[in-house]
Amino acid sequence: MQEPERGPVTQVEQGHATCWMSVLSCLLLACGYVGSLYVWRSSLPRDHPSVIKRRCASVLLVSALSPAVVKAWIHWADFRVDVSVWELMGVRLAGLVPATILPPLLTMVFYLGPLVHSAMDNPAGFTGELQSALDVQSWRLCVGDAVWLRNQVVAPVTEELVFRGGMLPMLVPCMGPTAAIFTAPLFFGVAHFHHVIEQRRLHKDSMSVILLVSGMQFLYTTVFGAFTAFIFMRTGHVVGPVLCHSFCNSQGLPDISSAMQHPQRSSLLFSYLVGALLFLVLLFPLTDPFFYGAIPVCSLAPPPSSQHKATASRLVRVYTERTQAPDTD
Template sequence: MVLFLGPLIQLLMDCPWDWVDGLKVMFDPRFWALCLSDMRWLRNHVIAPLTEELVFWACMLPMLSPCTSLGPAIFTCPLFFSVAHFHHIIEQLQFRQGSVANIFLSAAFQFSYTAVFGAYTAFIFIRTGHLIGPVLCHSFCNYIGFPAICGALEHPQRLTVVIVYVLGMALFFLLLHPMTDPAFFGDIPICSLSAASSGFSVCS
């Protein structure tokens, strides 16, 4: 979540509610009942994160690891993960959500974005040995969406927002390795499947 510190602060600054009202909504059973009755919400925040992380990281990644070192596997698996999102093209074309050129341009951007995100969640899965981290990251990112960078640059409090964006990115890179130290999570079975590598080890 620290990577999205900028978007979260920006959202908080632009939100017409105060944080107390936000907490009231969050703990309101009617809000969650409404969410759970929405099939699109369920698909984006529950079903897709669970099934995709299970298939690509819990199943596919351990199959690739014995054939390659974990490093290449981290960057190979996300390519399949990205291709799996191409079904959005069909959905957008079917409902005519823009021109064909814009739809394919959007798909190319989404392919790149999901590949990077996939590499990150694969890294988290390997480092922790647990699927819950990637699932929660996936669900959270689906909820927040891609950061509104243009909106940040045009924000009335642009300097504050930009500083928080940069701070979030800096903290993300500083904390990524220590906060996912395998020593916190015990034995990581997938590390024993990896082909031997003399270089940098993801598991240490």
Template sequence: MSTMADHGGGAGGPELCSVSVVSCLLLACGYVGSLYVWRSQLPRDHPTVIKRRFTSVLIVSMLSPLWLWTWRQYTGFKTGPSLLMLMGVHLEGIIAAACLPLLLTMVLFLGPLIQLVMDYPWDLFKGMKTFLAPQFWVQCLADMRWMRNQVVAPLTEELVFRACMLPMLVPCTGLGRAIVTCPLFFGVVFQFSYTAVFGAYTAFIFIRTGHLIGPVLCHSFCNYMGFPAIGAALDHPRKVTIFFFYLLGVILFFLLLFPMTDPTFYGSLAICHMTKPDTSTSVCT
């Protein structure tokens, strides 16, 4: 009996692609809509608003694997890797997946990191002592804005927009186009900005490593760093040194992008099984 899965492999038929696109769009609307389901006159950074949004967005995120499972059952992609493997939740190669993509992202932010070190009021020893102190982490965990920016937003966004959407898109678009297409669903229902470019980067990391943890950690790190403060760098008394590291970081990033995300470091790439070998790109190799 023929199923929509028979038309997969990155060259999906119209029915498969329609189901996949609509499924991703509904999931994106559900996620973003959950942020605005609460009516309040309070600012978005108020702890009450943050806690309410935590509740709704966590519910949507916990239901998103069920959404992927339903799509898989309907389209016929029932065989092959398990659902958790497709979502990048497994132990094989997890140490490399947690460390290498984060290190690569830090290389890209080499300029801002050097600028941060130059402007840091404490010396390195005091900074490390503070970082390792239990009180520091207790304060962080009690701060709703920190929890949103460093934990909840990275985890839920990567789970929904990468781990659950990419497996639905790949059989229709193929691997390469899925990386570019996936972030657009966030932009369609929210706003298109540099976050879409970052979304393409974490989608690339997800497919190349087959793990969810790498995109989550990279997302958390980028939320902490924020967009590079180019204006402050231009006014900095040591701007020549800072811009040297900005340039060096970008060059090293592109040189290391494929070597540091080499799939051989991370074990089996489950999502690559959802596209035909003769239509897959170099993303999985």
């Protein structure tokens, strides 16, 4: 008579243990990523080429090890999956073409205002902007620039692979896809607080200013992290978040204050508004799983309704057995 009573408790305890292990594994990845930046001791600023090269090597190593962390977590949690760890982390071929095109297009739609703003300030207009984007010589100069490589290539690839591809598969079984989308970015946002250490070391600003800037950075990196986590969960690919990340790094935050002071303020603000509205309208259509096939990471999340029904069934069975048990007194 006691076994049915222990079953639900045991499963709940196992679920809590899995969740704790998921959070600790994500914390391990985040600490490993940030900690690798400080393995190399140097008094040089972060934008010095030698510092960039060493740090890029460190985060690339951590990113290469992240599949091993996910693999170990799957083994510990005793999950049965029919796909490889790389596919769970969004590295797969099915749906690769739309995953490479549609999410970046969606991000560009959101940046319609800043793109129009840049074209207005270019003496050659939209044609000049297009020619600049397609200029081979400009791209060669970029590839030879260590700062550009860090911001546009290494940081997007490694951060998305670790903070989205590595963390989301471990969080989804614990809290479900929706909650995971809003939880994983917290690790990403907190990870950026390491800039406080460098700013303090260089004595560029007062501590209050440094904390204010870091707080703002935490806010927008967390919001951006939720967006790329959403893209990852909807497409099952890491390439979309990487390209979106790279594009946003190149554009920075939309400069609305500058747009407010522009001679063509009305038309410019209208483009900002249109871009934001189109982004909201296209957010779900352009990330529809129809374009990308079955999403491997979603296989880790059992249907909530099934869980609730199973739990309710167990409770009803226990209650029935208790009430129908013969009175021994």
